[in-house]
Amino acid sequence: MQGARHRGRNGGYRNQVISLRVGTATGSCAVEPGSIDPEVVYACVGAPITELLHHDELAVQIAALDAHLTHHHPHSRDPRAVTVQVGGGDSLQRSVARAQAVTALIDGPPGGRVLVIGVVNSLLACLRESGMSYVPCDLKGGTTEWGEPIVTDFTEGLDSCDAVLASGMMLGNGTFDHLLTQVSANTRHLPVIMFAQSGAAVARELLGCGVDALSAEPYPFFWLTGEVSPLHLYRASGHR
CATH class of the missing domain: 3.40.640.10 (Type I PLP-dependent aspartate aminotransferase-like (Major domain))
Known part of the structure; x- marks a missing residue:
């Protein structure tokens, strides 16, 4: 979970962000808070990238593809x-x-x-x-x-x-x-x-x-x- 409230602003921001690393690159995808069980993300640790790219959760697919593309094409x-x-x-x-x-x-x-x-x-x-x-x-x-x-x-x-x-x-x-x-x-x-x-x-x-x-x-x-x-x-x- 990530949150921010800027000085002088009335509101703030709260997101749940999935971040996955491939090599030297980190790929991310933010989702609505509470929409994905943290255990789903934990299960991604150490999984092959080919598996993550076909994950049931679209947000995991996006984070994995983001990491993959960033690693190969910074x-x-x-x-x-x-x-x-x-x-x-x-x-x-x-x-x-x-x-x-x-x-x-x-x-x-x-x-x-x-x-x-x-x-x-x-x-x-x-x-x-x-x-x-x-x-x-x-x-x-x-x-x-x-x-x-x-x-x-x-x-x-x-x-x-x-x-x-x-x-x-x-x-x-x-x-x-x-x-x-x-x-x-x-x-x-x-x-x-x-x-x-x-x-x-x-x-x-x-x-x-x-x-x-x-x-x-x-x-x-x-x-x-x-x-x-x-x-x-x-x-x-x-x-x-």
Whole structure:
């Protein structure tokens, strides 16, 4: 279990994260707290990667594939990646720095509207500061830091938005395929940008195949350490 509460913020974040190591690489997938028995994860220890890639739990598959891909093709050696450093500091400072890098990947029109799937208040704050509006969406529902209602069905916001900013958690809960199906059926081109701690290397495989840009953040994540840590930024070929 992992939790974070940023200084000065009203809410916090609580996730259950499955992290599996293959060689020198750690792959991860976050799930809703309590959705997977810890004994299921413990049983993965020492298991062959071929077995984990066919595990009954999708989140275990994603974490294993993330580790496998990162081990064989590290982000640091990918010629497509632009690596930036999130500076050291407290969790709020680092959250804002990450959000600035992520939102810079959005090629939306001035004053455009972004469907944000997986609510992170620092991302919303950066969009507000850049003059963009948004539709916040998260399976948890509730409200944002500014009291805005959070929708639970992302299809409600697709027609009114100019871009989609989606969490890597969609890979682990099985909703990402549905998102790509809905986006491809839309009469307008809606760029899909991902911010991925979950399945960062898995999302990289989708660049140009539904994903237009990606912020890949492998373990350890920005809020687990106060030290400088990397973000690997990608754009699909032909998108700038």
